[in-house]
Amino acid sequence: MENIIKKIYSTYAESTGIGKVADYIAPLAKVSPSKYAISICTIEGQKINIGDYNEPFSIQSISKVFTLSMLAPLVGEEIWESVGKEPSGSAFNSLVQLEYEKGIPRNPFINAGALVITDKLAEKFPNLDASLLQYVRELAGEQNIHFNTDVANDEYATGERNKALAHMMKSFGNFKGKVSKVFRHYCNHCSIEMTTQQLAQAFTFLANRGINPLNGKTVISPRDAKRINSIMLTCGFYDESGDFAYRVGLPGKNGVGGGIVAIIPGKLAIAVWSPELNTHGNSCRGISTLADFTTELGISVF
Ligand code: GLU
Numbered sequence: 001m002e003n004i005i006k007k008i009y010s011t012y013a014e015s016t017g018i019g020k021v022a023d024y025i026a027p028l029a030k031v032s033p034s035k036y037a038i039s040i041c042t043i044e045g046q047k048i049n050i051g052d053y054n055e056p057f058s059i060q061s062i063s064k065v066f067t068l069s070m071l072a073p074l075v076g077e078e079i080w081e082s083v084g085k086e087p088s089g090s091a092f093n094s095l096v097q098l099e100y101e102k103g104i105p106r107n108p109f110i111n112a113g114a115l116v117i118t119d120k121l122a123e124k125f126p127n128l129d130a131s132l133l134q135y136v137r138e139l140a141g142e143q144n145i146h147f148n149t150d151v152a153n154d155e156y157a158t159g160e161r162n163k164a165l166a167h168m169m170k171s172f173g174n175f176k177g178k179v180s181k182v183f184r185h186y187c188n189h190c191s192i193e194m195t196t197q198q199l200a201q202a203f204t205f206l207a208n209r210g211i212n213p214l215n216g217k218t219v220i221s222p223r224d225a226k227r228i229n230s231i232m233l234t235c236g237f238y239d240e241s242g243d244f245a246y247r248v249g250l251p252g253k254n255g256v257g258g259g260i261v262a263i264i265p266g267k268l269a270i271a272v273w274s275p276e277l278n279t280h281g282n283s284c285r286g287i288s289t290l291a292d293f294t295t296e297l298g299i300s301v302f
Contacts, residue, residue, distance in 0.1 A: 019276030022275070031257070039053045039190045041268060043207055045213065047201075053273075057257075060082075066132065069219065073221065075120065083108050083116045084113075091238060098169065123176060136194075147192055148192075156187040159187065195274050224240055249301055250263060264299060
């Protein structure tokens with residue numbers, strides 16, 4: 001596996017200029033487009049790292065997997081009355097679909113869906129931001145994971161479309177908390193900075209039937225691990241989810257910071273970071289890296 005990773009890394013090491021670094025959150029625009037890292041963590045604890053794997057970056061929507069898995073054990077089936085589990089086929093921040101579907105977001109990984117999940121978490125955790133950080137740190141087995149307040153403040157100040165999504169859901173009765181308060185949590189969660197090494201480790205519970213291999217603790221039930229992986233496979237890449245499934249064949253989740261994490265159930269988690277994005281908001285080099293990885297390794301979920 002290490003040789004495959006080295007080969008893929010050298011294939012794409014010079015491949016920049018094909019996409020565009022996210023700039024609608026100002027501090028993200030300052031990140032060098034040439035950053036490139038790949039990290040693998042198996043459920044047995046084997047680690048492979050190459051490139052800028054020690055450099056923390058903004059995980060953005062990858063945080064939506066953490067918030068969903070944090071909520072999952074605390075709620076029953078009624079959660080699926082507030083948020084769906086179907087691919088949206090729309091952009092991550094689309095308002096149109098939400099209007100004609102009466103304020104019920106298609107899935108928990110588009111922005112509207114993640115805002116609903118955050119709203120529900122805020123009802124359950126009086127100190128949600130600290131609780132989420134603690135949750136992520138335990139999954140990663142490291143304490144040095146933090147919010148980036150510049151990134152969070154910028155998104156909070158400029159995220160009018162996300163606020164509109166929350167207000168629209170509130171108008172349909174599908175949002176309980178104060179929009180400003182819940183949106184602040186959402187921005188903080190998206191601003192978490194992690195390295196690919198930490199991300200790969202933190203996602204191993206999803207490859208391990210919900211158990212954190214670092215300490216043997218149950219994070220979520222095997223059923224919820226199956227469900228969250230399924231939603232990642234069908235909805236993890238917004239309106240490019242079908243193409244990602246076709247090319248990579250694994251459940252995964254992107255973030256506009258250029259990160260992607262994917263899971264091979266029963267085996268490993270792999271995280272890639274490369275900030276240049278395609279028009280769907282997904283890392284260009286990240287997708288190519290993962291497509292080559294499953295092809296060369298000959299293993300995917302199919
Ligand atoms: N914080 C970003 C937003 O809400 C996350 C988008 C993403 O990573 O895809 O716009």
